[in-house]
Amino acid sequence: MTFKLGLTGSIGMGKSTTASMFAERGCAVWDADEAVHRLYAAGGAAVAPLGARFPNAIEKGAVSRPALRRLIDADPDALSEIESIVHPLVRNDRARFAEETGAPVAVFDIPLLFETGSDVEMDATACVDVSRETQAERVLARGTMTRAQFEAIRAKQLPNEEKCARADFVIDTTSLESAARDVQAVLDQIGRF
Ligand SMILES: CC(C)(COP(=O)(O)OP(=O)(O)OC[C@H]1O[C@@H](n2cnc3c(N)ncnc32)[C@H](O)[C@@H]1O)[C@@H](O)C(=O)NCCC(=O)NCCS
Numbered sequence: 768m769t770f771k772l773g774l775t776g777s778i779g780m781g782k783s784t785t786a787s788m789f790a791e792r793g794c795a796v797w798d799a800d801e802a803v804h805r806l807y808a809a810g811g812a813a814v815a816p817l818g819a820r821f822p823n824a825i826e827k828g829a830v831s832r833p834a835l836r837r838l839i840d841a842d843p844d845a846l847s848e849i850e851s852i853v854h855p856l857v858r859n860d861r862a863r864f865a866e867e868t869g870a871p872v873a874v875f876d877i878p879l880l881f882e883t884g885s886d887v888e889m890d891a892t893a894c895v896d897v898s899r900e901t902q903a904e905r906v907l908a909r910g911t912m913t914r915a916q917f918e919a920i921r922a923k924q925l926p927n928e929e930k931c932a933r934a935d936f937v938i939d940t941t942s943l944e945s946a947a948r949d950v951q952a953v954l955d956q957i958g959r960f
């Protein structure tokens with residue numbers, strides 16, 4: 768049986784970088800954001816059910832995120848309806864991946880692991896952690912969002928201290944060395960390799 772490790776942490780705290788370190792050590796990796804992009808793309812499993820409820824959200828056979836944003840701006844309750852359609856599809860995608868991978872350990876990179884209650888499906892959970900200053904520097908250095916947008920996304924997520932307190936393992940992403948050391952410690956504890 769594949770051991771399921773849920774990996775989470777606030778925006779820009781190093782989930783993807785840490786997930787790659789697990790992959791380099793033989794783990795299979797599944798990424799929730801990537802799964803949503805796949806489900807929304809033309810031919811993806813979210814297109815028909817979202818289109819049935821929100822016909823305006825479909826453009827060129829795919830789910831349009833700007834269109835969804837406009838719907839949510841007009842009616843904030845739409846978000847929970849969208850989530851009630853999308854989350855079960857994400858959960859199916861994840862379950863299929865867990866069944867099909869032959870890897871001893873599968874890592875599930877899920878930004879909203881605790882917020883969505885997905886942690887209960889995991890055998891263990893890990894949270895990445897770095898100082899707020901470093902987090903802000905790294906996110907803003909990407910140049911993809913303003914400080915206000917960053918703060919707004921952070922405000923929607925559980926505080927990272929809370930995520931780390933709930934997680935079985937904490938991975939310090941202050942440097943690549945500290946993260947690699949903690950990743951190896953997690954794998955040693957899991958004991959599947
Ligand atoms: C409402 C939607 C359409 C808005 O999409 P959109 O990409 O425009 O906004 P979103 O809030 O997702 O992100 C805004 C910007 O911030 C970035 N961002 C948002 N959250 C994060 C995060 N945790 N880490 C990094 N970047 C983030 C996005 O890349 C984007 O550039 C979208 O969030 C959605 O479809 N949500 C329902 C599905 C869902 O719950 N997904 C979560 C994973 S299960």
Ligand SMILES: Nc1ncnc2c1ncn2[C@@H]1O[C@H](COP(=O)(O)OP(=O)(O)OP(=O)(O)O)[C@@H](O)[C@H]1O
Pocket residue numbers: 776777778779780781782783784785878905906939940941942943944946
């Ligand atoms: N251990 C580390 N040491 C040094 N830099 C790191 C480390 N981990 C991540 N970074 C840097 O921090 C930035 C954010 O990392 P990454 O993309 O892995 O975070 P994330 O949590 O997946 O982000 P998001 O929440 O936006 O998906 C990147 O520029 C990355 O190179």
